[in-house]
Amino acid sequence: MSKSVRLALLGCGTVGTEVVRLLHEQATDLTARIGAPLEIVGIAVRRPGRDRGDLPVDPGLFTTDALGLVKREDVDVVVEVVGGIEPARTWLVEALRAGKSVVTANKALLAEDGGTLHDAATEGGADLYYEASVAGAIPLLRPLRESLQGDTINRVTGIVNGTTNFILSAMDATGAGFEEALEEATALGYAEADPTADVEGFDAAAKASILASLAFHTRVGAADVYREGITAVSARDVASAKQMGCTIKLLCIATRSVDSSGQASVAVRVHPAMIPTSHPLASVGDAFNAVFIEAEAAGQLMFYGRGAGGAPTASAVLGDIVAVARNHLAGTRAASESSYADLPIRPMGEAVTRYHVSLDVADRAGVLAAVAGIFAKHDVSIATVRQSGRGDDAVLVIVTHGAPDAALAATVEELRGLEFVRAIASVLRVEGGV
Ligand SMILES: NC(=O)C1=CN([C@@H]2O[C@H](COP(=O)(O)OP(=O)(O)OC[C@H]3O[C@@H](n4cnc5c(N)ncnc54)[C@H](OP(=O)(O)O)[C@@H]3O)[C@@H](O)[C@H]2O)C=CC1
């Protein structure tokens, strides 16, 4: 039996405590699978005196000096489950440059500055694994990094944020408004005290950038992702979606396309969208995640499971720990990621989308003609028009055919100035062949 593989654990919160628990409960099997025992040599936290229940770990291992722990000579692998950009970046770059492999769940850092981490890993000859950073327990990044390396992926569509999926599922099931559903998500522990990153789409955008980078062998940063959250989705939108045989989901959509001159480019976006209830992602309820991959040879693949929570996320962290521990013992490292493609990012305005526009109008002769005229002016074709209500309480719902997003947005802007349009109640995109 080899001597132990020594771990520095940075963070012992929702995910970190479950990592400690799994390392303890599965110690015998993990030792057999790796060929050496795993040993936690230190745990960095913010508040060492915090009550962590009956955590099976020596209290003497806790420290507030994360950087000091990373630099210790007796550390082989650094496991980071703190989150945020700094000081996590400093710790991980220090570890990687010193040849210590890193396992992290930190999607925010990978999306913001993944290139720096990858460069440091190459410089130090260390492994950088981050399966837990996207879609929690779902094995998704390793299939992209390894199994699908021989194929060409053209599209990744997914639900990658559990909190917003829970909120939208609750709105769909009960007819509740956004605020009410958010309260329920908070009470059940899905949404954090500050839910901004989830409900405004930042969390999903970070995950989308990681997925697109791996799928298309290029670097897509957080700033390259078009992002809209779900705070404007109303009970009325949900009801309107139902009338159309649809449901509303926060989607991440990453596409690779090739123009007539052979130039490939990518586009990555996160926004709420109406999808038909027959779509494979429509039945993904509660806090679950699912990702749909379309590859040239493999065809369509779907990955589904728990995308958040301590134990599911710790499962992915443990899988990475086993992989890097085996590499450490073998004196090797995984092949570094291929981001050779250096593809340009297509702006959102060029994406062909469809809009569902809900207008509060005065029901007078000529309103429909005036509204339709503005769509025609921007070369946007209308698929369906539905009117309900009379007099000053009329509602006009227009669903378009596909058009460049810039043309659709310009149409909506011009509708705002129209005399009979009292308000634009909502604008939502429609995906998936409604
Ligand atoms: N929770 C989830 O469902 C998922 C989380 N992730 C990612 O996993 C990571 C951890 O998330 P989660 O466990 O939920 O976060 P928590 O907030 O529950 O835990 C964070 C931990 O980091 C410690 N910490 C914070 N700041 C410092 C610091 N400056 N120095 C040392 N320790 C510090 C905290 O210490 P203390 O305990 O003393 O406060 C705590 O133990 C994040 O990157 C997150 O995005 C990924 C997928 C799912």
Ligand SMILES: N[C@@H](CC=O)C(=O)O
């Ligand atoms: N806040 C995230 C947790 C995991 O990344 C989510 O709700 O999906």
